[in-house]
Amino acid sequence: MSEDLPEGEGRARPRKAPTAFRTISEVADDLHIPQHVLRFWETKFPQLKPLKRGGGRRYYRPEDIALLRRISDLLYTQGYTIKGVQRLLRDGTDEGPQAVIGELPLGDPPPAAEEQETAALRAALAELEDIARELHALAG
Secondary structure (H helix, E strand, O other): OHHHOOOOOOOOOOOOOOOOOEEHHHHHHHHOOOHHHHHHHHHHOOOOOOEEOHHHOEEEOHHHHHHHHHHHHHHHHOOOOHHHHHHHHHHOOOOHHHHHOOOOOOOOOOOHHHHHHHHHHHHHHHHHHHHHHHHHHHHO
């Protein structure tokens, strides 16, 4: 009985072609990054420009997803700061985000045991920053 299943359980998402556009929820699920973090990254990385349709619904192209993977790797795996990733992407060659592979981070990357903790802290910080922006908008 599907009535007993939590929403979304038991329903397989149809497979899309590799060139198909993806919604923010699909990208967030695939990359294991919260939606609010993806929206926050759009404000920090001008190279990231998903298509927006009616009501502000975002559609990510394959090249947007590749850039998101690269940003995630630089931030969460290699230990770059947002400013460091911004600089790498801004100063990179015309080959796009893959051109920065192999460059050294601005500081030493965190040890492997701390990577998940660092990722969780950064996600929490991004969420708190989103909440602060919303509160400032309500107060203003």
